Amino acid sequence: MLTINSIKNGIVIDHIKPGHGIKIYKYLKLDEADFPTALIMNAVSRKNVEKDIIKIENVMDLNLAVLGFLDPNITINIIKDEKIKEKIQLKLPEEVENVIECKNPRCVTSVEKYVPHKFKLVDAEAGEYKCEYCDEIYKINTL
Structure with missing residues (x-):
């Protein structure tokens, strides 16, 4: 089993439709980032459903409208001191x-x-x- 350590401070983009994580990863230009990132594809969730996950060991501005457009089922978790401080559920933007x-x-x-x-x-x-x-x-x- 693959183990990805938790992040101390940053963002976790969770519940991405399987196979779409790379599109979001590239949209956020994380392939050019100078801080730790992780793209996990086809991970099995507790509900026994596959999903992609992006972990970002950094605080950055995200355009929630665009992310909601790319995948309205995404959940954004803001991490501080290795704990979820805020959870944002996205939807299709108006x-x-x-x-x-x-x-x-x-x-x-x-x-x-x-x-x-x-x-x-x-x-x-x-x-x-x-x-x-x-x-x-x-x-x-x-x-």
Whole structure:
């Protein structure tokens, strides 16, 4: 069995969908970090379900909206003195900006490159977002 020691002060990103940990790891640019990090893939949880986990031995700013968009089932644990000080349960954000790119060639974002790509959540259960400018619908599992 693989053993990863606990961290003293930092962040644990838990309950990541199996296989998606690497996407979040790269989004956070942890592959370029100069502090200890761990990416654990396909770990078995107490519920006997596989998950990915990221451990970061450092305090850093996280964009919770983007992380919630990437995987709404994530739990963020803030660790201080080897104990969980705060637990944050993520969900799909109501709005995302410059996370999804509108693919509609008639959208203003296709012509005017300075216009930010803004999407609003229209159906949380289906994971559907709508472009604020052209009403194009995107599902998060198809991106």
